[in-house]
Amino acid sequence: MKWFVALVVVLNLVVAMYGTLKQRPPLDVHAQEVSPGQVKLLPPSWKPDASAAQASAPVAAVIKAASAPEAKPMASAAKAQAKPAAKAEASKPAPAKPAEKAAEPAKGKAVACYSWGGLSDSLLVRVKGGVPQLKLKSGQLQEDSKEESKGSGRFWVYYPPLATQAETKTLSAELKDKGFTNYIVSNDEFKGNLSLGLFSKEDAAKTLVARLKAAGYDKAMVKSKEQTSKQTTLTFKDLDAAQAEQLKALQKKLTPGIALKGC
Numbered sequence: 001m002k003w004f005v006a007l008v009v010v011l012n013l014v015v016a017m018y019g020t021l022k023q024r025p026p027l028d029v030h031a032q033e034v035s036p037g038q039v040k041l042l043p044p045s046w047k048p049d050a051s052a053a054q055a056s057a058p059v060a061a062v063i064k065a066a067s068a069p070e071a072k073p074m075a076s077a078a079k080a081q082a083k084p085a086a087k088a089e090a091s092k093p094a095p096a097k098p099a100e101k102a103a104e105p106a107k108g109k110a111v112a113c114y115s116w117g118g119l120s121d122s123l124l125v126r127v128k129g130g131v132p133q134l135k136l137k138s139g140q141l142q143e144d145s146k147e148e149s150k151g152s153g154r155f156w157v158y159y160p161p162l163a164t165q166a167e168t169k170t171l172s173a174e175l176k177d178k179g180f181t182n183y184i185v186s187n188d189e190f191k192g193n194l195s196l197g198l199f200s201k202e203d204a205a206k207t208l209v210a211r212l213k214a215a216g217y218d219k220a221m222v223k224s225k226e227q228t229s230k231q232t233t234l235t236f237k238d239l240d241a242a243q244a245e246q247l248k249a250l251q252k253k254l255t256p257g258i259a260l261k262g263c
Contacts, residue, residue: 124232160193
């Protein structure tokens with residue numbers, strides 16, 4: 001009896017496993033007919049639930065896979081057509097760039113430098129009166145002055161002082177007695193010397209010295225008198241073309257004998 005029960009159990013297990021492993025035949029959708037009365041219209045607000053969306057995902061993947069082989073040839077054809085067009089564009093010569101305009105010279109650029117000198121005090125006043133016409137900027141005008149010694153064209157005869165002032169006074173009296181007019185200098189660098197005369201010609205001064213030496217006064221000397229004067233030079237820097245022309249015209253008008261010099 002026990003063997004019979006075990007056999008029945010084994011047969012039941014075999015039948016259950018056969019039913020599980022056996023594949024069901026595919027359903028023919030077109031063979032199933034639907035009655036028009038069973039068709040229902042869905043309302044506009046109807047949305048599929050999550051389970052339906054998940055179920056439709058495999059179908060969409062199958063459709064996408066089926067359409068992919070067709071899309072790939074179309075894409076490759078479009079790419080093949082685009083390559084000749086790209087090559088044609090690359091082979092076209094680049095448009096010529098417009099030639100750059102040459103830089104124009106800056107207007108009013110500094111072009112000249114001149115010096116105007118030497119000017120005495122009276123000429124300096126005259127020139128400065130015309131300088132405002134040039135409309136100079138700060139730093140364009142520089143003024144330099146210096147003292148110059150010039151001969152006056154006159155010659156002085158003098159006799160050096162002796163060891164003491166009393167001896168010099170005695171010498172002055174002796175010279176006067178012998179016809180040589182003189183006086184003792186008291187107010188300049190030759191203070192204490194005997195002044196014997198001022199002559200416009202050097203020969204006249206030397207003649208007097210010769211007479212003094214003949215009389216026994218051999219230390220008499222001749223000196224050319226000099227005069228000190230101030231000379232000023234004006235330097236005009238960084239002048240533009242208009243200022244340079246105005247300066248030249250001003251120089252010709254005010255000091256024809258003193259020309260401008262380049263610097």
